[in-house]
Amino acid sequence: MWRRIQRRIHMRTQKRILRTTISIDLIIAS
Structure with missing residues (x-):
């Protein structure tokens, strides 16, 4: 679960x- 949250933050x-x-x-450019 923590990895999923970490991935979302990343x-x-x-x-x-x-x-x-x-x-x-x-x-x-401008």
């Missing part, structure tokens, strides 16, 4: 990192 962090990377790319 997915959320990955999504956040991806979103931040896209935002930084957009700022650099």
